[in-house]
Amino acid sequence: MGRLARWRGAALTFSAALIAALTLIAVIMLSLDKAPLAAAQRFIEGAIGTPSARADVVMAALPMLLCAAGLLLTFTAGLWNIGVEGQVTMGAIFATIIARTIPRDVSDWGIFAALIVPAELLLAMLGGALWAGVAALLKIRGGINEIFGGVALNFISVNILLSLVNGPWRVGTFPQTAPFAPAALLPRQPELRLSPLGIGIALAAFGAVFMALRSTRFGLQLRAIGRNARSAGILGVRVERNIFWAMVICGALAGLAGAFQALFTRGRLLPNISGGVGFMGVLIVLLTGVRAAWVLPVTLFFAVVPIGSLKLATSLDSAVQIDATLGNVFQGALVLAVLIGSGVRAGLAARRERRSEHG
Amino acid sequence: MLHSSLKRAVALTAVAALVFVGLSAAQRTVAQEEFVVGYVLVGPQNDRGWSQAHFEASQYVEKTIPGVKSIVVDKVNPADRPNVTLEQVVENMIEQGARVIFTASDEFGAETLAVAERFPEVVFIHVSGSAVLEGKAPKNVGNVMGKMEFMKMVAGCAAALKTQTNSIAYLGPLINDETRRLVVSTYLGARYCYEKYRGLDPANLKFEVKWIGFWFHIPGVTADPTAVANEFFNGGADVLISGIDTTEGIVVANQRAERGEKVFAIPYDYSGACEVAPKICLGVPYFNWGPSYMRIVKSVMDGTWQSSWDWDGPNWENVNDLDTSAVGYIFGDALTDAEKETLNAFKKGLGDGSINLFVGPLNYQDGTPFLAEGEIATDKQIWYMPQLIEGIIGASKAD
Numbered sequence: 001m002g003r004l005a006r007w008r009g010a011a012l013t014f015s016a017a018l019i020a021a022l023t024l025i026a027v028i029m030l031s032l033d034k035a036p037l038a039a040a041q042r043f044i045e046g047a048i049g050t051p052s053a054r055a056d057v058v059m060a061a062l063p064m065l066l067c068a069a070g071l072l073l074t075f076t077a078g079l080w081n082i083g084v085e086g087q088v089t090m091g092a093i094f095a096t097i098i099a100r101t102i103p104r105d106v107s108d109w110g111i112f113a114a115l116i117v118p119a120e121l122l123l124a125m126l127g128g129a130l131w132a133g134v135a136a137l138l139k140i141r142g143g144i145n146e147i148f149g150g151v152a153l154n155f156i157s158v159n160i161l162l163s164l165v166n167g168p169w170r171v172g173t174f175p176q177t178a179p180f181a182p183a184a185l186l187p188r189q190p191e192l193r194l195s196p197l198g199i200g201i202a203l204a205a206f207g208a209v210f211m212a213l214r215s216t217r218f219g220l221q222l223r224a225i226g227r228n229a230r231s232a233g234i235l236g237v238r239v240e241r242n243i244f245w246a247m248v249i250c251g252a253l254a255g256l257a258g259a260f261q262a263l264f265t266r267g268r269l270l271p272n273i274s275g276g277v278g279f280m281g282v283l284i285v286l287l288t289g290v291r292a293a294w295v296l297p298v299t300l301f302f303a304v305v306p307i308g309s310l311k312l313a314t315s316l317d318s319a320v321q322i323d324a325t326l327g328n329v330f331q332g333a334l335v336l337a338v339l340i341g342s343g344v345r346a347g348l349a350a351r352r353e354r355r356s357e358h359g
Numbered sequence: 360m361l362h363s364s365l366k367r368a369v370a371l372t373a374v375a376a377l378v379f380v381g382l383s384a385a386q387r388t389v390a391q392e393e394f395v396v397g398y399v400l401v402g403p404q405n406d407r408g409w410s411q412a413h414f415e416a417s418q419y420v421e422k423t424i425p426g427v428k429s430i431v432v433d434k435v436n437p438a439d440r441p442n443v444t445l446e447q448v449v450e451n452m453i454e455q456g457a458r459v460i461f462t463a464s465d466e467f468g469a470e471t472l473a474v475a476e477r478f479p480e481v482v483f484i485h486v487s488g489s490a491v492l493e494g495k496a497p498k499n500v501g502n503v504m505g506k507m508e509f510m511k512m513v514a515g516c517a518a519a520l521k522t523q524t525n526s527i528a529y530l531g532p533l534i535n536d537e538t539r540r541l542v543v544s545t546y547l548g549a550r551y552c553y554e555k556y557r558g559l560d561p562a563n564l565k566f567e568v569k570w571i572g573f574w575f576h577i578p579g580v581t582a583d584p585t586a587v588a589n590e591f592f593n594g595g596a597d598v599l600i601s602g603i604d605t606t607e608g609i610v611v612a613n614q615r616a617e618r619g620e621k622v623f624a625i626p627y628d629y630s631g632a633c634e635v636a637p638k639i640c641l642g643v644p645y646f647n648w649g650p651s652y653m654r655i656v657k658s659v660m661d662g663t664w665q666s667s668w669d670w671d672g673p674n675w676e677n678v679n680d681l682d683t684s685a686v687g688y689i690f691g692d693a694l695t696d697a698e699k700e701t702l703n704a705f706k707k708g709l710g711d712g713s714i715n716l717f718v719g720p721l722n723y724q725d726g727t728p729f730l731a732e733g734e735i736a737t738d739k740q741i742w743y744m745p746q747l748i749e750g751i752i753g754a755s756k757a758d
Contacts, residue, residue: 052450060442162580166572173535173757174466175572175580193446265442271580275441306442313432314451316395 010289013345017337025330029322039312039320046311047304055194059264061303062202063257067281068295069209070250075290076213077246078226083135083150085278086157087128087251091258093161094127095120096269099262100169100177102184116183121259128255129248131157136247140240162271169269176270186264195264205253210292222246254278283335289342305331393428396420396656397452399445400433401464402575402604407635408628409574409604412646413463419649420656427656430455438577445470453481459659461486461652464574465537475500482659487537489742491668498666503651505685506672508544508741509709510644512716513688514625515548516705517641518598519564520556520698521623528591529568530584532603534757540744542568545600546751547716556701561750568753574604585611592622598641600625609635623693633691640691651685670738675710717741722749
């Protein structure tokens with residue numbers, strides 16, 4: 001099949017899946033006596049109609065984009081880095097190591113004040129990379145599948161987080177740290193919840209991954225490993241080393257996403273700090289079929305969902321006031337529909353091929 | 360090839376048309392020109408507890424003041440809405456025209472103050488907080504709370520009248536000033552009634568609190584209230600008093616009663632909470648936010664509102680008058696008529712001041728004096744309860 005035909009096929013699958021997911025949501029809403037079309041209008045208007053909503057969408061997309069970028073590397077090499085959630089969590093924890101010690105007033109810090117955020121981000125990347133490195137070593141040296149290692153490490157990271165915010169880092173009655181000082185946060189614009197620095201970092205990271213996959217030896221080797229690791233090894237690709245680095249880079253990017261959650265979204269460390277952005281990244285990469293070019297629009301699309309859902313929940317019109325969890329149902333249904341669609345398409349293609357061989 | 364893509368196109372168009380027709384049929388118009396009030400709830404609006412009590416109040420305000428429209432957003436907490444902050448919710452409400460916003464959880468305190476600075480023309484009421492009292496609130500922030508202490512005393516009294524194992528359990532949320540003073544009030548009520556009405560020595564009454572760590576169960580983060588409740592009953596308690604936002608306490612008590620155990624429960628927060636298991640319910644101390652909210656919304660509407668810290672009490676004539684009383688106690692089916700009569704006498708004493716339980720001598724849990732002989736606690740001493748008091752088993756501080 002030609003490149004164009006393949007692209008058209010993917011687009012068709014996606015639109016069909018979108019229609020299926022929308023239909024499902026519409027049916028649910030009609031059964032609840034809500035008005036789906038009015039809701040859709042308010043959803044879209046709400047999510048992209050005002051500068052503040054657009055800023056929220058962009059900022060919600062950044063951590064997902066970072067995770068998805070990292071996961072493009074691992075999925076290309078055929079690795080299911082489910083541990084990405086734990087890597088996000090560790091990133092948030094490592095960023096907090098510095099962030100919680102920064103005082104409210106840093107006016108006499110001079111040049112060092114400008115180094116706070118970079119230091120936090122670097123430490124967060126280190127934290128995520130360490131956690132991914134453990135999963136990679138477990139796979140390479142211990143022969144433990146990265147999915148199982150990742151699940152275990154996710155569990156451990158959550159417990160480290162909880163013991164910190166319940167114990168030494170806790171401030172006040174709730175299991176959370178105090179709000180970080182302004183100097184410790186990602187700089188944001190005064191009026192909008194928007195961080196140009198954050199956008200720059202995330203886009204740069206995504207761009208780098210995109211280029212690495214497209215036109216570097218590293219990207220080529222990852223693809224070779226993803227197709228068939230053993231053959232790649234026989235042909236001289238250093239499989240273990242490439243796997244290790246794919247995991248570690250993914251972990252660093254996930255750690256960065258964790259830092260965004262702690263230093264921007266929440267402004268403090270608290271339980272569930274990752275907010276599921278790692279798993280969102282997995283969904284996004286699955287949804288795009290590990291195609292880097294599609295990741296950006298799909299991530300934005302995913303980021304619209306929580307913001308738009310909130311608009312529905314805060315609506316005055318009871319006919320569109322729906323529980324925001326319906327947004328999650330929509331996302332889940334969409335991913336499922338796309339996966340089913342791709343499966344069906346692959347099945348049809350295989351049958352066509354067989355038929356043409358026989359005929 | 361042409362044939363199949365034609366079929367595909369027709370099918371897609373048909374589906375799209377069907378969806379469109381279905382959607383348009385249900386479309387409605389949006390009305391404007393109303394006085395909009397926003398309510399931010401921490402738990403689900405149908406939790407039969409803390410959050411539902413606020414939801415009911417929003418409906419009450421809508422019903423009693425013409426032209427008021429509510430926006431209620433529930434489950435605003437990091438577990439249920441991981442990527443939504445209070446600031447975003449509030450912004451959305453203001454975008455919809457909200458002029459008064461109630462943030463109905465202790466947890467929203469700091470964020471309410473921060474966001475109020477950004478929207479000085481909107482009135483924010485932080486429920487259960489005391490930033491106004493401490494002079495830390497901007498002038499567009501008010502605080503409101505109900506004097507639940509009295510109804511918790513009644514709850515403690517009911518438990519003391521009922522217990523046969525002389526062991527009362529309190530299922531606590533997290534530890535702070537508010538939850539400490541409620542546990543202390545419950546204990547004082549229990550001790551008083553155990554001694555005065557049952558003629559027993561309060562030294563033999565076991566009163567234990569266990570804290571789950573948050574207002575409601577968050578799997579993996581808090582202790583599981585179901586497990587804690589079972590532990591209590593396994594340990595010999597026969598009355599479980601809940602202090603958490605949700606209904607696990609009465610649910611567990613009911614399960615055990617169905618297995619033949621003689622146990623009872625007192626839920627919390629919401630007037631309908633006994634309905635979960637009426638037969639084993641000794642009643643429910645509940646918040647009735649409606650009158651307070653109506654007063655606040657009305658005063659904002661007519662321009663007379665001013666920042667204040669309101670600690671609204673019961674209407675002692677009838678604590679269950681939903682139009683006037685900020686807190687109430689509804690008797691449960693498990694109370695006998697004699698017990699109800701005793702409780703009414705106790706309530707009457709609390710109301711006319713002949714019974715005051717916050718009177719010395721009382722010691723804090725570590726033995727240091729709280730109130731000297733005959734000393735009566737001030738509102739502030741009760742509000743900022745720094746420790747549990749002597750006689751209560753359980754932690755005074757989070758470790």
